[in-house]
Amino acid sequence: SAVDAFAATHLLSPSRNKYHEALEFAYSNSLAKGLPDIASYPAQGKLLSIQVQITRAKNILEVGTLGGYSAIWLASGAGEDVRVTTVEVDPKHKQVAEENIAHAGLSSQISVLLGSGLEVLPELVKEVKAGKREPFDFVFIDADKENNLAYFELALQITKPKTCIYVDNVVRQGKLADEAAAQQDPRVAGTRKLVEAVGSNEKVDAVVIQTVSEKNYDGFLLAVVK
Numbered sequence: 001s002a003v004d005a006f007a008a009t010h011l012l013s014p015s016r017n018k019y020h021e022a023l024e025f026a027y028s029n030s031l032a033k034g035l036p037d038i039a040s041y042p043a044q045g046k047l048l049s050i051q052v053q054i055t056r057a058k059n060i061l062e063v064g065t066l067g068g069y070s071a072i073w074l075a076s077g078a079g080e081d082v083r084v085t086t087v088e089v090d091p092k093h094k095q096v097a098e099e100n101i102a103h104a105g106l107s108s109q110i111s112v113l114l115g116s117g118l119e120v121l122p123e124l125v126k127e128v129k130a131g132k133r134e135p136f137d138f139v140f141i142d143a144d145k146e147n148n149l150a151y152f153e154l155a156l157q158i159t160k161p162k163t164c165i166y167v168d169n170v171v172r173q174g175k176l177a178d179e180a181a182a183q184q185d186p187r188v189a190g191t192r193k194l195v196e197a198v199g200s201n202e203k204v205d206a207v208v209i210q211t212v213s214e215k216n217y218d219g220f221l222l223a224v225v226k
């Protein structure tokens with residue numbers, strides 16, 4: 001936490017980010033409205049923003065909106081032509097996210113779709129296949145971990161070569177490597193299944209990166225569509 005705080009003092013200062021106040025508002029308003037304290041943390045949001053800039057992504061898909069904190073980060077680094085489509089199963093979370101997104105002045109760039117990923121992503125697949133929607137060029141999967149693999153495979157149907165797919169919370173305090181933990185926790189089982197399946201999927205190249213931070217020991221999977 002001390003390292004995150006030191007780095008944030010220098011690299012995440014309010015003057016360097018026009019969405020600083022909006023992100024702080026999104027975070028505190030979400031907690032005040034009773035949402036769980038499981039949003040991305042500032043350094044992770046910045047990493048997402050940098051990845052969007054590197055990849056020049058303009059059409060971003062997020063699975064798991066929560067209060068919109070990460071959606072604001074995803075939209076923040078890439079100009080007014082970036083669009084974020086974010087999927088949220090809980091109507092209360094969607095409502096708070098929309099407040100937070102409006103407060104950030106990003107309502108025209110971020111749309112929150114209500115429903116589970118298992119309902120909404122197949123609809124997006126249909127729309128992309130029918131030519132009614134552009135394929136996505138960056139995907140952030142951060143929803144119910146049991147369905148990580150299903151979301152990843154659906155995302156693969158609506159992306160294109162060089163699209164990055166970032167899956168949050170795959171290390172789970174080291175439980176990713178613990179077969180016994182997978183027997184007891186379906187989120188660990190879902191995450192192990194994801195890594196196993198991605199490893200045998202010729203269409204993608206991927207890595208798991210472990211992280212320590214103010215938000216725990218965890219990590220992410222980053223894949224690129226070949």
Ligand code: DHB
Pocket residue numbers: 038039040142143168169
């Ligand atoms: C949980 C979910 C997350 O996406 C996260 O980043 C941290 C925790 C959770 O469900 O506990």
Ligand code: MG
Pocket residue numbers: 038039040142168169
């Ligand atoms: Mg997460």
